[in-house]
Amino acid sequence: KGAASKFWAAYKKISGEYDDNMLERCNGNMDIIMLFAGLFSAVNTAFIIAMQPNPADTTNDLLVQFMQHTWNGSSVAQPVILSAPVSYSSSKIWMQVLAYMSLTFSLLAAFGAVLGKQW
Numbered sequence: 001k002g003a004a005s006k007f008w009a010a011y012k013k014i015s016g017e018y019d020d021n022m023l024e025r026c027n028g029n030m031d032i033i034m035l036f037a038g039l040f041s042a043v044n045t046a047f048i049i050a051m052q053p054n055p056a057d058t059t060n061d062l063l064v065q066f067m068q069h070t071w072n073g074s075s076v077a078q079p080v081i082l083s084a085p086v087s088y089s090s091s092k093i094w095m096q097v098l099a100y101m102s103l104t105f106s107l108l109a110a111f112g113a114v115l116g117k118q119w
Helices: 002-051 056-072 090-118
Strands: none
Touching (some): 002 090
8 A cells, every 4th residue: 555655645646747747838839829829810811801892982973972062052963973893803702801801810710729829
C-alpha cells in the first residue's frame, strides 16, 4: 500500500506540473491567435470596403434631382435618371466571395480562441 501511494503522489505532482505548463502554452497560443485574427480581420475589412461601389453617386444624383424639382417648383414628376447600375465581372465577384469567406473564418477563429480562453 505504501508503494502505490508513493507512485500516485509522484504521478499527481508530475501530471500537475505538465498540465500547468500545457495550459500556459495554450493560453499564450490563444492570445496570439486572437491578436493575428483581429489584425487580419481589420485589414480584410479595409479591402472589402475598398471593393464596394461608391453609394454617394446614387445619393448625389437623387439630391440633384430633388433640388432641381424644388427650385423649378413643377408639380409634374420628372423622370428619375440615375447613373448606370454597377456590373461586376465574375472575377470581381469571386474576389469578394473569397474576401468575405476569409473574414468569416478569421472571426470564427477569434471567437474560438475567446471561447477557449474562457473555458
